[in-house]
Amino acid sequence: MLSDRSKILTESIKRLLRRNALSHLRKIVNKTHAADLSAVFPSLSFSNQYKLFGMIEDIDQKGVLFSELDEDTLLNFIERTEIDETVEIIENMAADDVADLIGKLPEEKANAILEKMEKGSEEVEGLLHYGDDTAGGIMVPDFIALKENTTAREAIESLQKEYADVEMPFYLYVVDKYGKLTGVCSLRQLVVIPPATPLKSFMSTDVFSVQTDMDQEEVAKLVARYDILAVPVVNPMNELVGIVTVDDVIDIFRKEATEDFLKMAGAGQEFVETKSILKSMRIRLPWLFASCLGGIFAFFVIGQFEEGLKKFAYLAAFIPVIMGMGGNIGTQSSTIVVRGLATGLLNIRDIWSVVIKEFAIGFSLGIFYGTLIALVAQVQYNTIQLGLSVGLAVVCSMSVAALVGSLVPMIFARINIDPAVATGPFVTTSIDIISVFFYFKIATFLLKI
């Protein structure tokens, strides 16, 4: 497995460092892909990181390492390295990765680096103007744009000359004399067509493009839906300004899924397990506050029924099952809605049909489990009013939970707030309070407390 490989690599590098086996280390470092090295770095001291880094012979690999390192390790490394060395590496990185990196640095450092850069700094500054999570923020300005009357032969020649640096030249974009995008052809078409054919006569004019301000998730969905390798990004004048490539799309999907997982669990939005205990605590503490407040609220709700509880102490024994059933079906509903919206399987316009369906499911499953749990109560205490109270409470709790669990994320999505944050602690906590309240209200009424 990939993670096993990282572990083994880390262990052998650490062993070689301890033995100071420099020539052996140099060999390993230079035959290992920088993406693999980036997984080793976080567990090394700065001086060892620096030692390994100095051994990398290919400056492009240094750039790949920079763009793959996790944020904490990278910032620490740059902070402690000479600025000239950093600039040299950055100049050999893709502009979008540099813009990402610069965006993470303290302002002072970022400006110092941009000033020192001899090439590419305008490109990077251009990218920095776009929102982080937009097509503009993730695009690369390395693309191939050719005029309509360029021939296939000329296009191939340009691949050898002015476009020799373009990283992934699978599509050649065709623009008119104003630089506006008019078509696209593939590298494959180029090699199989007679060399004198102008691009115009075989390019596909049916070319998807996205605006610079489109949200990165939407861009990613587009690339996934149409199975393309890159999508061109245009400004409001339809001028080609960059492309978003499929490798970035994969990163977007993985990052967004991780964020949604963590948000739904109320554990921040960035993966924290690799951070220190204190940092983890700081991120997780505030989300638990919602649950704590909700619990205290539930305490006051139950406090109101203290007299009833003194008479019928066994009422307390059903609190967990009623809260649990509501909580679990609520989590099912909100997970389905949040993930459905994220993948496009659900549409925010369908809010009512989804919520009504969830309510129907919650109600039906509530009848099923309510009956079951009421029977247990009946067998145990042989009080028909108690069985009835518990059963009805389960029905209410599960129906309301499915309703709240689906409605809340839908509403949040509708008003453009990330539905994932609305879920987890908030929905669960409000369902807890509602469940307990219904339960005691029903019991008070039926048991005539």
Added chain:
Amino acid sequence: MLSDRSKILTESIKRLLRRNALSHLRKIVNKTHAADLSAVFPSLSFSNQYKLFGMIEDIDQKGVLFSELDEDTLLNFIERTEIDETVEIIENMAADDVADLIGKLPEEKANAILEKMEKGSEEVEGLLHYGDDTAGGIMVPDFIALKENTTAREAIESLQKEYADVEMPFYLYVVDKYGKLTGVCSLRQLVVIPPATPLKSFMSTDVFSVQTDMDQEEVAKLVARYDILAVPVVNPMNELVGIVTVDDVIDIFRKEATEDFLKMAGAGQEFVETKSILKSMRIRLPWLFASCLGGIFAFFVIGQFEEGLKKFAYLAAFIPVIMGMGGNIGTQSSTIVVRGLATGLLNIRDIWSVVIKEFAIGFSLGIFYGTLIALVAQVQYNTIQLGLSVGLAVVCSMSVAALVGSLVPMIFARINIDPAVATGPFVTTSIDIISVFFYFKIATFLLKI
């Protein structure tokens, strides 16, 4: 947004169907990408689906539509369509998509189709032998494999002739005379190198490959880590048998993330909101059973303390907050572990360091929230033993929850059971029972019930 576009398309197609505006429909159907049409189909009746389908002029687009339709719609469509028509479309689809499709059909139908196929059926049957979720099961057998002494010119010629059908020819694989994979070169290298150069002299020999039985998630991680567009699949003899392309990798990541979301919420593993209420209920009902059993168990635990509850009825009021705090931190821990393992940020070998760290976080946050909640109890009831019981119960509940929440998925991963199923209902329910038990044990002791 993409989902808005589907909605608008669906509405206009439905309107045109009602008005029976056939020529207008035909125009729309043929200028719409099949991936977009596939989003429209589920909301149409079979006869309308069939009408639209018949309008598609390009048989390849019919194939794309088949591979993009959701399972229910597709099965229903094939069931009601003449087999000859189905076979004709299938013969024009990529072999991996056909294998997927055939795998979903009832055996009888599948065999009938395979028998009728005039071309490609052996390829498909070959793919059907591999596990669904392995490299073999998702690879396409369309790839370019050339001998080492082929020249760049000959390679380009082969793109025009025998490999004219290969869908995504970004990499040309080089094999020795036994068909064993020895190198790779890119289409781009091919066009910029002098035409008489043999592949052997400029190919990269540093080529990643995967075995046919490698799990699809591992394959996807590899493609993502090294930012490649396709990875070659080899059999145990190192003979090239297929490639996995980046578009399939995107689908794998999205599908696996959705599965993990649903499993963690105990809502099955396939997205159900688009299914009928009854089908949804059937999938969600069993998972709630864990929660129901747990709740009934908690009821018996509390029942043991009925005498204590009669004397100190207010003890019941703290059940929700203690359960809630435990449940929420447990969800945080297990989400971090499950997602960390899925993304490779955590390693199953680190089981003890992760679990100890989670326990430490649970304990520390437990002290914080325990103190807070104990103070509320103290202010409200002015009984030092009650405050102390509640506070200690919160500490216990949160520490144990973080421990269980991280340990259980880690152990499951270690014994090769999907950690996502271990979470959700099971972990939450066991934490509920443990929390309640500790609470009443501590209270019984301190309040001398």
